[in-house]
Amino acid sequence: MADQMKLICDRAAFVEAVQIAAAVVATRGNVPALLCIKLTAKDNRLYLQAADKDIALEIPVASVDVKSPGEALVPAERLSQIARECAGTTLAFESNKSILSIKADGMRFNVNGYDPKEFPAPPQINSKPECTVSAATFRKLVGRTIFATAVENNRYAIGGVLIERVGKRLRLVGTDGRRLAVAKGDCISATETDSSVIVPTKALNLLNRLAVDPEDPIEIAKADGRLVFTIGSGADSAKMVTSLIEGTFPPFDDVIPKEHDRRVTCNVAALTAAVRRSSLLTSEQSKGVKMNFTATQLTLSSSSPDVGDSEITMPLEGFQGEPIEVGFNPGYIVDALKIIDAPEVTIELKATNKPGVLRIGQEFTYVIMPLNV
Numbered sequence: 359m360a361d362q363m364k365l366i367c368d369r370a371a372f373v374e375a376v377q378i379a380a381a382v383v384a385t386r387g388n389v390p391a392l393l394c395i396k397l398t399a400k401d402n403r404l405y406l407q408a409a410d411k412d413i414a415l416e417i418p419v420a421s422v423d424v425k426s427p428g429e430a431l432v433p434a435e436r437l438s439q440i441a442r443e444c445a446g447t448t449l450a451f452e453s454n455k456s457i458l459s460i461k462a463d464g465m466r467f468n469v470n471g472y473d474p475k476e477f478p479a480p481p482q483i484n485s486k487p488e489c490t491v492s493a494a495t496f497r498k499l500v501g502r503t504i505f506a507t508a509v510e511n512n513r514y515a516i517g518g519v520l521i522e523r524v525g526k527r528l529r530l531v532g533t534d535g536r537r538l539a540v541a542k543g544d545c546i547s548a549t550e551t552d553s554s555v556i557v558p559t560k561a562l563n564l565l566n567r568l569a570v571d572p573e574d575p576i577e578i579a580k581a582d583g584r585l586v587f588t589i590g591s592g593a594d595s596a597k598m599v600t601s602l603i604e605g606t607f608p609p610f611d612d613v614i615p616k617e618h619d620r621r622v623t624c625n626v627a628a629l630t631a632a633v634r635r636s637s638l639l640t641s642e643q644s645k646g647v648k649m650n651f652t653a654t655q656l657t658l659s660s661s662s663p664d665v666g667d668s669e670i671t672m673p674l675e676g677f678q679g680e681p682i683e684v685g686f687n688p689g690y691i692v693d694a695l696k697i698i699d700a701p702e703v704t705i706e707l708k709a710t711n712k713p714g715v716l717r718i719g720q721e722f723t724y725v726i727m728p729l730n731v
Contacts, residue, residue: 363399363428363453368421369462372404372449373441375417376434378567379408382415383434391476395437397430397451397458398474403593407477408434413561414480414599417568430458432471440467481599483586487577489523489548493589494572498699500562502541502722503532505693507559515605518556523548531610537690538613538725546575555585556607561600565589568596614725615715618706620679622651624672626703629656630695632672636660637688639668646685646731651707653677660688660731675702684710685731691716694724 379395387393396407404419430453437458441449446463453459460467500519508516520531526545531538568589569576577588583604589596636647636658644662656674661667684707694716695703706715716724 362426363397363430363451364426365399365404365422365424366448366450367404367419367423369441369444369447369449371420373438375406375419376438376441378564379406379415379417380434380438381564381567382408382410382413384410385435390472391431391478393433393435394431394472394477395434396474396477397432397453399424399429399451400427401593407480409478409480412558412601413564414478415564416480416597418594418596420594428453429474430471431456431474431477432458432469436469440469481582481584483579483581483584483599485579485581485586486549487579487588488551488553489526489528489545490575490577491528491543491545492572493569493574493576495528495543496576497566497569497572499528499530499541499543500566501697503530503539504559504562505697506532506534506537506539506724508534515556515603515607518558518603519562520554520556520607520610523553525550525552531607533608533610533613535608536687536727537694538610538723539694540610540614540723542721553580555580556603556605557585558600558603561585561598565598568598613713614723615706615708615713618708618715620651620677620682620707622656622674622678622705622707623676624656624703624705625675626695626698626701628672629703630692632656632658632670633688633691633695636668636670637692639666640688641665644731645687645689646729647688648683648685648731650681650683651677652681679707682707682710684714685729686714686726687729690726694726698722 398405402424404422406417408415440460444462450461456471458469458471503519516533522529526548528543530541565587574590579586584599584601587598639662640660641662648659650657656672658670700718704717713725713727
């Protein structure tokens with residue numbers, strides 16, 4: 359491959375790709391190449407590569423005219439900033455040794471980079487895909503679980519999402535120890551070998567940004583303690599290799615209540631608004647919101663000595679059982695309601711000191727621990 363890369367590409371397409379690639383790159387470190395993005399022009403396509411200690415990513419850039427194939431390795435932050443700030447609809451790139459020239463309407467930037475050979479070679483994994491799932495399905499499953507994972511926790515296993523597959527049936531699980539989200543869906547195709555892995559949240563967030571076309575297939579392969587995602591088809595597909603989280607995911611099936619005495623049906627939009635409003639006068643010391651369910655309405659109340667108190671009422675679409683009052687963290691409820699794409703949600707309750715369960719049919723289950731308020 360020639361050393362001097364020369365090409366013209368669509369600026370919007372490049373900005374979109376470089377921002378995803380830059381999200382992989384560490385903001386500081388002792389290895390300069392890992393703070394960079396590698397550009398490779400070949401076969402009239404431009405590919406961006408980025409990596410950290412856990413993830414390796416390759417993204418194709420659409421709408422490219424390659425004048426001369428080649429490579430460049432430049433700092434990710436500088437490249438992303440320049441691309442965003444340039445004017446016009448196209449960007450022209452030309453490399454000369456370790457310097458990358460970027461030209462746009464009325465502007466030129468010469469960025470000092472590094473020898474492309476310093477960029478670490480991506481892991482070579484030739485395993486056949488274990489399953490293929492549509493981007494629309496996988497994005498929905500990830501969106502319904504990743505929000506419940508632990509952000510900061512010494513239990514490393516719950517810092518990711520458990521992905522289980524039995525035949526063509528997928529089940530994703532996220533928890534932080536105070537709530538649990540379970541989402542189910544189907545693969546397009548799958549091998550007979552079942553699978554269970556814990557995938558870091560960073561990798562899944564990146565995957566959701568790559569899988570923008572709902573019709574795109576996502577192939578998933580596993581080898582050497584890593585998972586390989588191929589998004590799209592052919593030369594225009596993006597690839598991501600991620601390490602997996604070691605350890606044992608907590609036994610979550612026992613956490614999901616098997617029995618309930620009350621069953622509530624709520625309008626999702628109305629419940630979201632009511633919970634948000636009731637949380638306006640909560641505080642760090644008084645985070646909880648009381649939810650009083652009766653046959654016809656839900657009354658939400660909050661009280662904080664330093665802030666004040668509130669009471670919000672809303673009608674219920676349906677209620678079975680005796681009245682009950684339970685306290686919950688309003689933020690945890692809103693987190694779940696935000697990702698529900700159905701008009702109604704079912705809430706199952708057993709007792710004041712027992713977990714509550716939000717459900718959307720058989721495809722989404724959300725368990726939330728009660729609070730004393």
